[in-house]
Amino acid sequence: MKLILKTTKPRNPFVAASRRRAAGAHRGTCPRQTAQRELRRELARLEPSP
Secondary structure, three states, X not given: OOOOOOOOOOOOHHHHHHHHOOXXXXXXXXXXXXXXXXXXXXXXXXXXXX
16 A cells, blocks of 8 residues: 655745844834924924915
8 A cells, every 4th residue: 555645835935035134123213204203393383484
């Protein structure tokens, strides 16, 4: 009698590469973003010119 085994699914080749990547948290701590936010706040505080 022959023993028949199911072939296993191949591993996803992209998983190893994605686990090696180290992305930071998506926070607004970037100096460019904070400067843009401060500029918007300052412009919102100004009175509109007539």
